[in-house]
Amino acid sequence: GAGVSQSPSNKVTEKGKDVELRCDPISGHTALYWYRQSLGQGLEFLIYFQGNSAPDKSGLPSDRFSAERTGGSVSTLTIQRTQQEDSAVYLCASSPEEGASIGTDTQYFGPGTRLTVL
């Protein structure tokens, strides 16, 4: 079946511009996650959605970052007034169940969006 898809695969923007990154999770997956992967930094958690609500936004680095999820499916990560330090690969993952009762769920990752801020 189809995996997690993300678009665009690459995005080059100028400093100060806004960008929107899209994630299509695996059909039926209720949980959705955004991570950022910077060179030499590993994956950094940004935000977690259960359905359309975001119980954990603790990883968003500043108020320039926001995310929403609609219809329990597609999610958009928006970065306003982009800065050069925002350059990274933004990864989305989804998982099938709430997970709290069994500890954790396997997260399935998309290929990522490579963002370059000039």
Place this chain on the structure above:
Amino acid sequence: QKEVEQDPGPLSVPEGAIVSLNCTYSNSAFQYFMWYRQYSRKGPELLMYTYSSGNKEDGRFTAQVDKSSKYISLFIRDSQPSDSATYLCAMTEFGNEKLTFGTGTRLTIIP
């Protein structure tokens, strides 16, 4: 100090060798430990998943967790060129959906 430390490598070994990859962590509440494999320009894929201390084997891969030492390992036996990738350890607390990752170790298997 990061919660999870992982040697970034790069690590190069000849085909057929045994590979040992390691992570240390500081949060004693971590109970679920994972290893992800990430090929270039791809998203990470789950390789191994272990709960609490102990060993888990899956084919050529063995994951070990030593909670007393806060140390986890991934062993790859009979390594193949197709194993060349970046290996990321990840861990989380019970009931917590947030994964904390190591920085990844870049592994190259030389034919």
